[in-house]
Amino acid sequence: MPQLRDSGNSGPGATVERSPEFEGFARIFGVETEYGVSVTGASRPVDAGQVAMTMFRPIVSRSRSTNTYLANGSRLYLDVGSHPEYATAEARRPIDALAQDMAGELVMRRLASQAQDQLRDTGYGEHLRVHVFKNNADSAGHSFGCHENYLVRRYVSLEQVEHELLPFLITRQLYTGAGRVTDEGFEITQRADYLDEAVSSATTRSRPMVNTRDEPHADPEEFRRLHVIIGDSNRSQWATRMKLAVTHLVLCAIEESARLGRPSGCEAFALADPGEANRAVSRDLTCRTAKLRLADGREMTAIEIQRGYLSIVERFMADHRELTGESDADAGDMARTVDAWRQVLELLESGRSEQLADRVDWAAKLRLFEALHARRGGMIAQSKLAQLDMDYHDIASGTVYDALLRRGMMIRLLDDADAQRALSAPPADTRAALRGRFVAAALDAGAQFSCxxxxxxLTGPEHREAVMLDPFDADPSDDYERLMAAL
Ligand SMILES: Nc1ncnc2c1ncn2[C@@H]1O[C@H](COP(=O)(O)OP(=O)(O)OP(=O)(O)O)[C@@H](O)[C@H]1O
Ligand SMILES: [Mg+2]
Structure with missing residues (x-):
C-alpha cells in the first residue's frame, strides 16, 4: 500500500527507531465475521448450538480447542453459543483481505456441509439442513458483528476517530449496507437498531460503533488497531473491498493532517447524535431525504456528507501523487476506488440506486423483492420477504446469491479459484505468511502449538516461541527459523 517517505515530519511523539511503515500510509486490514447458524428439517429436536459444536468437531479433534489459527494465517473460533467467527489474516491490500474473507466463507461452508452429513447420519433425518448466515441479525432479534480492523498511526487521537471518522462510517452505509427486512419495512443496514454508543471500549454492556479497546497487535508506541464495529457483513465482493479501500483513504487524509498538526476538514461533519443519524440513514431508502443534525447546528444529508469526504480525499490524493502503492497496480487501484466512489454518489444523488443492484447488497435485495412483487402482483407476505432476505445471506444452503453471481448480476472481483487459493495461501507480504507456514508445518508434523x-x-515436542510484533514484516527472525527447525 501507500508509501510516503518524504514528508520530513515524523509526527507528534516521534522518537527513535520507528518501523519503516510508520512514516508512510501503509495499512494493515483485517475483517472479522461472525456467522449465524440455524437448522431446519430435522426429524427430532436439535438446536443451533449443537449444530455449531458439530461444525467444530473436526477443528477440536485437530487442535484440541474451538479457537485455532489456520494455514492461511486466519483465526477460526467458536465462543459459547452458535456464532462461529472467522478473522482474516493481516492483509496490506483490500483485495487481499477480500480473498481472505472469501476463504472464510469456504471454511464455514465446508464445516457446515460436514456437520449436515454427520447429523443426517446420526438420526436427525435426511431432510436436515444446516444454514450459515453471513449477516448480522437473526429472527430472534440478536445481533452479531462484522468488524473491520485498520492499523492506524498512534498520533491519530480517539477524539479524531469519533468526530472525524464516525460521520464517514455512518454515511458510507449508503453503499456498504447489506439491507434488512424488519417488521417496519426494509432498511439499508442490518445493525442500525442495535448500535447505541459512538465510541467505547465495551462490546458487551453497550454496543459502540467503534471499539477503543487498546489491543494494537503491533508496537503500541507507533500504532493502534482501529476496531470498527459499525458495518454490515457483505456478500457483495465489491462492497467488501470498497468499504476497506474508501475507509483507508479517509484514514490517510486524517493521519496526514494529524501528522502535520492541522485540521483535516473532516471535523466539519461531526454529528450531534451519531445513533440517531445512523438510524436515519438506514431508514431513508431514497438516500436523499433524511437530514442529519451536525454538532455545529447545521443539517446535511448523508450524500452531502459523503461528498464532503470525497473532496477531502480527492485533495489529499492530488497532493500525494506518489501515494498509494508499492506498485503502480496499487496506485491504480486507489485511483479507481475514488472513481467508483464518485460514481456511486452520482447515482444516489440522481435517485438511481437501482443501478447499484449489481454491487450494493441492499440494492441487490431490493431488486429481488421488487421482481417478486411484480411476479406476484404485489401480494407478497412479509414472511416470504424475510425468507428471501435470509437466503441471500446463507452461505451454506442458500441459492439466491449464487444464482445472481452465475447470471452475472453481481460484480465479481475474484473467482472461486482465488478463494480456494486463499484457503492455503496467506497474504505473502505480512507476518501472516510466517504464521501460515508455521501452522501448516506444525499440523503436518502433528506437533502441539498455539498462536x-x-x-x-510450539508447546511440544519441545517448547519454542517466536514473537512477530511488526505486522508488515514477513521476514523470518532467528527465533522463527529455530521454531521451524524444531518441527
Ligand atoms: N496490527 C494490526 N492492525 C490491524 N489489524 C490487525 C492487526 N493485527 C491483526 N489484525 C487483524 O485484526 C483482526 C483480529 O481479529 P480477532 O477476532 O482476534 O480480534 P479481537 O479484537 O480480539 O476480537 P474478539 O473480541 O472477537 O476476540 C484480524 O482480522 C487480524 O487480521
Ligand atoms: Mg473477533
Missing amino acids: DWTRLT
Whole structure:
C-alpha cells in the first residue's frame, strides 16, 4: 500500500527507531465475521448450538480447542453459543483481505456441509439442513458483528476517530449496507437498531460503533488497531473491498493532517447524535431525504456528507501523487476506488440506486423483492420477504446469491479459484505468511502449538516461541527459523 517517505515530519511523539511503515500510509486490514447458524428439517429436536459444536468437531479433534489459527494465517473460533467467527489474516491490500474473507466463507461452508452429513447420519433425518448466515441479525432479534480492523498511526487521537471518522462510517452505509427486512419495512443496514454508543471500549454492556479497546497487535508506541464495529457483513465482493479501500483513504487524509498538526476538514461533519443519524440513514431508502443534525447546528444529508469526504480525499490524493502503492497496480487501484466512489454518489444523488443492484447488497435485495412483487402482483407476505432476505445471506444452503453471481448480476472481483487459493495461501507480504507456514508445518508434523496475532508457540515436542510484533514484516527472525527447525 501507500508509501510516503518524504514528508520530513515524523509526527507528534516521534522518537527513535520507528518501523519503516510508520512514516508512510501503509495499512494493515483485517475483517472479522461472525456467522449465524440455524437448522431446519430435522426429524427430532436439535438446536443451533449443537449444530455449531458439530461444525467444530473436526477443528477440536485437530487442535484440541474451538479457537485455532489456520494455514492461511486466519483465526477460526467458536465462543459459547452458535456464532462461529472467522478473522482474516493481516492483509496490506483490500483485495487481499477480500480473498481472505472469501476463504472464510469456504471454511464455514465446508464445516457446515460436514456437520449436515454427520447429523443426517446420526438420526436427525435426511431432510436436515444446516444454514450459515453471513449477516448480522437473526429472527430472534440478536445481533452479531462484522468488524473491520485498520492499523492506524498512534498520533491519530480517539477524539479524531469519533468526530472525524464516525460521520464517514455512518454515511458510507449508503453503499456498504447489506439491507434488512424488519417488521417496519426494509432498511439499508442490518445493525442500525442495535448500535447505541459512538465510541467505547465495551462490546458487551453497550454496543459502540467503534471499539477503543487498546489491543494494537503491533508496537503500541507507533500504532493502534482501529476496531470498527459499525458495518454490515457483505456478500457483495465489491462492497467488501470498497468499504476497506474508501475507509483507508479517509484514514490517510486524517493521519496526514494529524501528522502535520492541522485540521483535516473532516471535523466539519461531526454529528450531534451519531445513533440517531445512523438510524436515519438506514431508514431513508431514497438516500436523499433524511437530514442529519451536525454538532455545529447545521443539517446535511448523508450524500452531502459523503461528498464532503470525497473532496477531502480527492485533495489529499492530488497532493500525494506518489501515494498509494508499492506498485503502480496499487496506485491504480486507489485511483479507481475514488472513481467508483464518485460514481456511486452520482447515482444516489440522481435517485438511481437501482443501478447499484449489481454491487450494493441492499440494492441487490431490493431488486429481488421488487421482481417478486411484480411476479406476484404485489401480494407478497412479509414472511416470504424475510425468507428471501435470509437466503441471500446463507452461505451454506442458500441459492439466491449464487444464482445472481452465475447470471452475472453481481460484480465479481475474484473467482472461486482465488478463494480456494486463499484457503492455503496467506497474504505473502505480512507476518501472516510466517504464521501460515508455521501452522501448516506444525499440523503436518502433528506437533502441539498455539498462536495469537503476534506470537507463535510450539508447546511440544519441545517448547519454542517466536514473537512477530511488526505486522508488515514477513521476514523470518532467528527465533522463527529455530521454531521451524524444531518441527
Ligand atoms: N496490527 C494490526 N492492525 C490491524 N489489524 C490487525 C492487526 N493485527 C491483526 N489484525 C487483524 O485484526 C483482526 C483480529 O481479529 P480477532 O477476532 O482476534 O480480534 P479481537 O479484537 O480480539 O476480537 P474478539 O473480541 O472477537 O476476540 C484480524 O482480522 C487480524 O487480521
Ligand atoms: Mg473477533
